[in-house]
Amino acid sequence: MHKIGIDLGGTKIEGILLDEKYNTIQRKRIETHQENGYDSIVKSITSLVSELHGKIAEDVSIGICTPGVINANSGLIKNSNTQCLIGMPLKNDIEQALSHEIVMQNDANCFALAESSLGSAKAYDVVFGVIMGTGVGGGVVINGTLHKGRTNIAGEWGHHTLHPNGNECYCGKQGCVETYISGPALEKRWREITGKKESLQSIVQDFSDEKAKQWKEEFLENFGIGLANVIDILDPDVIVLGGGVSNIPFLYDEGKKAVYDNVFSDSIETPILKNSLGDSAGVFGACLLNI
Numbered sequence: 001m002h003k004i005g006i007d008l009g010g011t012k013i014e015g016i017l018l019d020e021k022y023n024t025i026q027r028k029r030i031e032t033h034q035e036n037g038y039d040s041i042v043k044s045i046t047s048l049v050s051e052l053h054g055k056i057a058e059d060v061s062i063g064i065c066t067p068g069v070i071n072a073n074s075g076l077i078k079n080s081n082t083q084c085l086i087g088m089p090l091k092n093d094i095e096q097a098l099s100h101e102i103v104m105q106n107d108a109n110c111f112a113l114a115e116s117s118l119g120s121a122k123a124y125d126v127v128f129g130v131i132m133g134t135g136v137g138g139g140v141v142i143n144g145t146l147h148k149g150r151t152n153i154a155g156e157w158g159h160h161t162l163h164p165n166g167n168e169c170y171c172g173k174q175g176c177v178e179t180y181i182s183g184p185a186l187e188k189r190w191r192e193i194t195g196k197k198e199s200l201q202s203i204v205q206d207f208s209d210e211k212a213k214q215w216k217e218e219f220l221e222n223f224g225i226g227l228a229n230v231i232d233i234l235d236p237d238v239i240v241l242g243g244g245v246s247n248i249p250f251l252y253d254e255g256k257k258a259v260y261d262n263v264f265s266d267s268i269e270t271p272i273l274k275n276s277l278g279d280s281a282g283v284f285g286a287c288l289l290n291i
């Protein structure tokens, strides 16, 4: 069967139509316009799906990759950093509008599925896929199958507590991993330490100065403890990193060392790899949800 995958992001919605062999027939990207609210997002998604489906005559499977967590019982979106989706029955509303069944999963699960089937983690059985971007998430794939967990929260290491009285998180807790090592959190911390407003990309160009060293040290420690906790529980065969923060080269040497230093083992060797699908993991993962 042909597959349609939709990746709903904070700034763009991307859609792809694949044939049975995962060849791309059509791909299209539109803007999300969060400011126009929930109904407009639903409308954008359904018209993108209809447009892609219009390219072929036969039926398709439809998978959607969304930010946030989908409550296993109610189907409502919770804990999304695209705030207008919180508490909304997105899956149900899209199915109603399309009169077609869909499968929906969060972006970290789609990322893990895509990288384990088509990307960097292809050679491994137990894969922990990490997204470090606007938020921090994770997904677990075991032998090609997504491990969603009983309550659909497996892999959500971004909301493990790193510092009990630490930074406030939108999820209602304090000190979550996400509030330290997401892109916005890292840029905010840089402003606090140096007084300078800079993008992550420019921050990581130069660590000669003492303040920059302090920022990097804190980042490595938070990254190290956060992922070491994951390894202690899951002990995956590989960890693959995605999202904007995953483009920082030092995560794959110094970052890896910081993780190893905190794992409860003296013979740790878990590979920590960069993704190979880049921005495309979301749409491909969405297509793979139906398998």
Ligand SMILES: [Zn+2]
Residues within 6 Å of the ligand: 158, 159, 169, 170, 171, 172, 173, 176, 178
């Ligand atoms: Zn949190």
